[in-house]
Amino acid sequence: MILETTHTALAVLFPETETEDFQSEAVDTEAAEEEKKGPKKVAEPRKNGIILRDYAVHGYHLDVQLDPSQLLEAVAIIDSLDYFIESITGVDWIKEEQMEVIYDFSRYDFDLCRVVLRTRTPRAAPSLPSITSIYAGANWHERETHDFFGIKFEGHPHLIPLLLPEDADFHPLLKDFKA
Amino acid sequence: MSVPVRLQPDETFVLNVGPQHPATHGVLRVKMEMDGEYIVNAETVIGYIHRMHEKMGELKTYPQYYMNLSRMDYLGALGYCHGHVLLIEKACGIEVPERAEYIRAITVELNRIASHLFWFGAFVMDLGGFSPLMYALQDREHILDILERITGSRLTYSYYRFGGLYNDVDEEFVESTRKFVPRMRKSLKKYRGLVTGNIIFKKRLEGNAPLSRETCRKYGATSAVARGSGINYDVRKNEPYSVYPEFDFDIPVYTEGDSMARYKVRMEEMEQSLRIIEQGLDKLPDGPIMPKKAPKIIKPPVGDYYQAVETARGNFGIRLVSDGTKNPYRLKLRSPTYSNMHLFDESCRGLLIMDALAFMGSIDLVIPEIDR
Numbered sequence: 120m121i122l123e124t125t126h127t128a129l130a131v132l133f134p135e136t137e138t139e140d141f142q143s144e145a146v147d148t149e150a151a152e153e154e155k156k157g158p159k160k161v162a163e164p165r166k167n168g169i170i171l172r173d174y175a176v177h178g179y180h181l182d183v184q185l186d187p188s189q190l191l192e193a194v195a196i197i198d199s200l201d202y203f204i205e206s207i208t209g210v211d212w213i214k215e216e217q218m219e220v221i222y223d224f225s226r227y228d229f230d231l232c233r234v235v236l237r238t239r240t241p242r243a244a245p246s247l248p249s250i251t252s253i254y255a256g257a258n259w260h261e262r263e264t265h266d267f268f269g270i271k272f273e274g275h276p277h278l279i280p281l282l283l284p285e286d287a288d289f290h291p292l293l294k295d296f297k298a
Numbered sequence: 299m300s301v302p303v304r305l306q307p308d309e310t311f312v313l314n315v316g317p318q319h320p321a322t323h324g325v326l327r328v329k330m331e332m333d334g335e336y337i338v339n340a341e342t343v344i345g346y347i348h349r350m351h352e353k354m355g356e357l358k359t360y361p362q363y364y365m366n367l368s369r370m371d372y373l374g375a376l377g378y379c380h381g382h383v384l385l386i387e388k389a390c391g392i393e394v395p396e397r398a399e400y401i402r403a404i405t406v407e408l409n410r411i412a413s414h415l416f417w418f419g420a421f422v423m424d425l426g427g428f429s430p431l432m433y434a435l436q437d438r439e440h441i442l443d444i445l446e447r448i449t450g451s452r453l454t455y456s457y458y459r460f461g462g463l464y465n466d467v468d469e470e471f472v473e474s475t476r477k478f479v480p481r482m483r484k485s486l487k488k489y490r491g492l493v494t495g496n497i498i499f500k501k502r503l504e505g506n507a508p509l510s511r512e513t514c515r516k517y518g519a520t521s522a523v524a525r526g527s528g529i530n531y532d533v534r535k536n537e538p539y540s541v542y543p544e545f546d547f548d549i550p551v552y553t554e555g556d557s558m559a560r561y562k563v564r565m566e567e568m569e570q571s572l573r574i575i576e577q578g579l580d581k582l583p584d585g586p587i588m589p590k591k592a593p594k595i596i597k598p599p600v601g602d603y604y605q606a607v608e609t610a611r612g613n614f615g616i617r618l619v620s621d622g623t624k625n626p627y628r629l630k631l632r633s634p635t636y637s638n639m640h641l642f643d644e645s646c647r648g649l650l651i652m653d654a655l656a657f658m659g660s661i662d663l664v665i666p667e668i669d670r
Contacts (some may be wrong), residue, residue, distance in 0.1 A: 178388065178604035204518040205606075206632040210619050223604070223615065223632070227515065227524065227531040233604070256517035259640050267352070282345035282669060291353050292628075 121200070122180055122232045126169060128196045129181070129234075132189050133168050164215070179223075179233035187238050187247050194250045197224050197234060207260035209268040211242070213294040218245045218270055240270065249275040267292035310338055313651070317346050321424055321655045324665030328642075328658075335650050340643050348669040355629030360386055360596040361460070363629070368454040370633065371667040374413035375455045376406045377609030381616050383458045384539060385605035389598035389618060390460070397585045398462040399541045404475070404578040405445065405457065407571040411482065412441040413610035414564050414571075417662045421561070422493055424659040425502055430493050437485050444474050460596055462588035472579055479572050486569060494565065503558040507645055507657035510555060517641040520634050521612025522567070523661060525551050526559035533608035544581065545574045557660040564662070597624055611635050611662055635661070636668045 167189075170182040185193055205223035212219060222236040240247055249272035250257045261272040262281040269290040272278060280287045290296060316327035325346035331339040351370065355363050367382045368375035380402060387394055415438040419431030442452045448467050449457040457464055493499055514524045524531050532549045534542045550566035552559035598620040606615045612634030619628040638661050646654040 176388065177602065178385075178606070182602075201515070203515040204637075205613070205615055206518075206617075206630065208617065208628075208630040210628045221602075221617070221630075223617070225606075227511075227529045227536075229536055231537055235602075235604075254516050254518075255644065256637060256640055259636065280345070282348040284345075291350055292356075 121226065121228065121230045125181060125197075125200055125232055125234060126171075128200060129169055129183055129193060131196075132185065132193055174231075174233075179235050181232065181234045183234065183236050185236060185238045187240055190236070190238055191248055191250065191253070193236055194222070194253050197236070198253050200226075201228075202226050202234065204254045204256050204260070207257060207264055209264045209270055209292070211268060211292060211294045212239075213242070216242045218242050218268055220247055220264065220270060222250070245270040246273060247271070248273050251275055266290070269293070308333075315655075317343075321658065322665070323420060323659075323663050326639075326663065326665050326668070330646075330651070330654075332651070335652075337646050337649050337651060337654055340646050340654070342639060342643055344639070344665075344668050346669065347666055349666075351631060351670045352629055355626050355631075357625065359624045360598075360626070363626075364460075365454075365456050368456050369666070370631070370670060371413075371609065371611065371664050372453055373416050373664055374409050374610035375453065376402075376409040376457065377607060378614055379456060379458050380406055380540070381605055381607040381609070381614050383460055384607065385603055385616050385618055386460045386596060386598065388605060389601070389603045389620060390593060390596060392461045392592065393589050395462055395586050395589060396541070396583050397466075398587045400578050400582050401463055401467055401587070402458060403541050403545070404575050404582075405449070405455075407574045407578070408441050408445060408475070409455070410610045411568050411571050412438045412445075414568050415441075417564065417610075418489070418493075421659040421662075422499070425499065425656055427493065427496075427499070430489065433485065433488070433492075437482060440478050440481065444471065444478065447471060447474075459588065459592075461592040462586070466587045472582070475575060476579060479576055482568070482572055486565065489565065494562070500558065502653075502656060503561060503660075504554075504556060506557040506653050507649060507660075508555040509641065509645055513641055513645060518637040519612075519641055521608075521610075521638065521662070522560045522563040523612070523638045523641075525549065525563045527555040528553035531613075533606050533613050537606060539605075539607060541578075542574075545577050547571075547573050547577075557656055560660040595624065597622060606632075609634065611664060611667065612638060631670055633667050633670060635663055636670075639663060639668055 165184055167184045167186055172179055172182050174180050202224040205225050208221050210219040217239045219237055219239050224234045249261055261275055264270055265278055266280050266283045267290055310331050310333045313330045313332045316322045317325040327343040329341045330337050351366050354366055364382055367378040370378050415434040419434030422430040446452045448465055448471050449455045509527045511527050511529055514527050530551045535549055547570045550563045552562055600620055600622045603618045606613055614634055615632035617630040618626055621627040
């Protein structure tokens with residue numbers, strides 16, 4: 120089962136946190152409760168670690184939050200497990216003054232497992248390592264994320280506007296963007 | 299007095315293909331560094347018709363934004379709409395009546411055939427054969443007529459609703475679709491004789507731009523690009539959604555990885571879609587097409603949701619980050635051709651320019667869908 124294999128492989132990145140027993144199926148009840156309370160209460164910032172998500176609700180299985188320094192290591196593990204890259208995108212959390220970058224991976228297989236890697240970077244100077252050295256296909260996705268959010272991907276070979284005009288100096292998906 | 303033009307033996311030059319060029323099927327530009335007729339390096343430039351669909355997603359409410367999805371891909375709009383409604387239904391927990399799901403599957407498959415037919419005609423025209431396009435458009439016209447009757451439009455269908463459909467189908471739809479299926483089978487047989495078996499066509503495509511499984515994986519290629527390279531991946535089978543598990547159909551896979559393999563995969567996909575349509579019509583249950591308790595205001599609970607569907611061009615993914623309000627906090631569209639086209643730069647190196655254009659045609663490009 121690839122879900123268990125991936126979970127075990129990625130758990131190496133989080134030695135301190137007690138990852139709950141896999142069989143216990145402690146699917147995100149905690150997170151779900153938190154969601155029910157709604158946006159009125161400010162939720163605690165999520166700690167780095169792996170959460171098993173309910174596929175029927177969220178559409179993916181493993182939700183991994185990482186420190187930017189662990190990103191390349193995690194993507195290398197994903198690569199070694201034969202995943203293909205689906206997309207990279209950003210989310211601007213303006214209230215928390217952070218930018219989140221989300222990496223989606225899936226597999227060409229009937230043993231289904233969708234992995235979501237997320238990592239956060241300060242909004243004032245957003246910068247993350249580029250994963251183009253591992254997944255060549257990340258090139259356009261990272262350029263697009265740079266276009267829309269202004270996140271700098273260190274080590275990207277060609278970080279110029281892709282979808283926006285070549286002289287664009289604005290980032291339209293920022294929440295404080297005014298046209 | 300004329301002076302002879304002297305060419306340096308190892309000199310390369312830059313050839314600009316597009317943005318307005320018939321072979322790119324839209325406003326796509328490829329900068330090619332050429333050594334004579336051979337491509338040394340290529341860089342694809344996209345974004346000429348970028349419309350910032352994702353920002354519109356944040357500014358509009360869910361039902362308002364739904365119309366945008368059918369403007370993404372003008373040949374296979376229903377597949378994209380399907381992805382969006384499935385995502386919202388999943389996030390809000392809306393139950394969809396069975397009849398609605400069956401009609402969705404039938405119409406998506408009809409749309410897939412229409413899209414593949416257009417690709418088929420345009421692709422063969424890229425290679426210099428004009429008449430197949432006319433045959434293909436004639437067949438496609440029947441599908442457009444069928445869909446126009448029930449959806450109200452011929453191209454940018456916005457037929458689905460959160461929870462069901464805008465309009466029920468009637469006897470005439472069932473009848474005309476049933477008539478269409480044998481007609482299409484006959485046409486596919488004609489195409490096999492006219493095009494697939496054609497010796498010139500075969501010599502052009504066999505061995506053209508072979509892609510390895512590894513290349514597909516690193517770029518995230520899906521659809522016929524992946525299935526032509528021996529990857530048995532189709533979201534309808536690998537990650538079943540809607541009523542697809544109820545249908546008996548096969549996923550054509552070829553291992554050669556060349557343009558001929560990609561061509562054959564799409565041609566066989568049309569046959570499989572016909573099978574799905576036939577079974578769908580046989581099994582079509584009676585009942586309502588909208589749930590009794592469809593919410594009037596769509597407000598998905600806080601969270602992060604993802605939905606993938608198999609459109610005519612491959613794995614289309616849509617991610618929603620909801621903050622519990624009427625507008626999405628973030629809506630990401632993962633378009634399949636974006637990833638499929640990305641591998642062109644690397645894979646066209648060393649090809650003759652004519653072969654590279656054949657390869658480009660075999661990817662099945664729809665530019666508004668890349669640029670979003």
